[in-house]
Amino acid sequence: NAGVMQNPRHLVRRRGQEARLRCSPMKGHSHVYWYRxxxxxxxxxxxxxxxxxxxxESGMPKERFxxxxxxEGPSILRIQQVVRGDSAAYFCASGKREDTxxxxxxxxxxxxxx
Amino acid sequence: xxxxxxxxxxxxxxxxxxxTMNCSYKTSINNLQWYRQNSGRGLVHLILIRxxxxxxHSGRLRVxxxxxxxxxxxxxxxxxxxxxxSYFCATPSGYSTxxxxxGTMLLVSP
Numbered sequence: 001n002a003g004v005m006q007n008p009r010h011l012v013r014r015r016g017q018e019a020r021l022r023c024s025p026m027k028g029h030s031h032v033y034w035y036r037x038x039x040x041x042x043x044x045x046x047x048x049x050x051x052x053x054x055x056x057e058s059g060m061p062k063e064r065f066x067x068x069x070x071x072e073g074p075s076i077l078r079i080q081q082v083v084r085g086d087s088a089a090y091f092c093a094s095g096k097r098e099d100t101x102x103x104x105x106x107x108x109x110x111x112x113x114x
Numbered sequence: 115x116x117x118x119x120x121x122x123x124x125x126x127x128x129x130x131x132x133x134t135m136n137c138s139y140k141t142s143i144n145n146l147q148w149y150r151q152n153s154g155r156g157l158v159h160l161i162l163i164r165x166x167x168x169x170x171h172s173g174r175l176r177v178x179x180x181x182x183x184x185x186x187x188x189x190x191x192x193x194x195x196x197x198x199x200s201y202f203c204a205t206p207s208g209y210s211t212x213x214x215x216x217g218t219m220l221l222v223s224p
Contacts, residue, residue: 035214042214043214045207
């Protein structure tokens with residue numbers, strides 16, 4: 001009965017490199033959400049996806065960030081040309097309904113940009 | 115913009131005491147949720163209260179919702195050291211997304 005699986009748990013990148021974060025939702029869930037958390041801050045919504053569709057990307061930075069949730073495989077959050085300010089914990093959550101009920105979170109991917 | 119705001123930012127109590135955290139929000143909602151986050155971990159859902167409910171219990175947790183004041187409270191009774199964590203309220207916004215507050219950091223000392 002696996003929960004939301006995120007990998008890698010920790011990722012170190014140098015400025016200018018690319019970071020790819022993966023998320024497999026809970027079995028039976030078709031809605032995936034990505035959030036970013038800075039140290040001692042709350043979660044900031046980034047993007048909401050369903051299979052092969054981006055539903056709401058209002059929280060995504062306009063440049064360098066992209067997300068996908070293909071028909072097969074995990075959801076991917078991609079950050080190109082990382083900068084130090086991208087260092088944060090990135091959390092994925094999944095849900096099974098559209099009425100903003102309970103979300104199930106992964107353990108997060110902690111990105112450190114050197 | 116932040117929808118929910120928790121108060122206080124930090125709370126330090128002794129084991130056995132009760133802990134109360136508050137959340138205020140800005141727009142009309144159909145439900146409000148509370149989550150817990152242990153240090154370095156993901157968030158865990160604690161309880162959901164709907165807009166037509168005034169109070170809800172789950173074990174040692176008691177949540178209230180006052181839609182006229184746009185506020186909610188989370189009470190943890192008989193706290194334990196294991197309750198040490200950050201607690202967040204979350205409200206629906208946009209296209210079926212949840213907006214989280216900055217959280218209350220609770221420290222329960224043995």
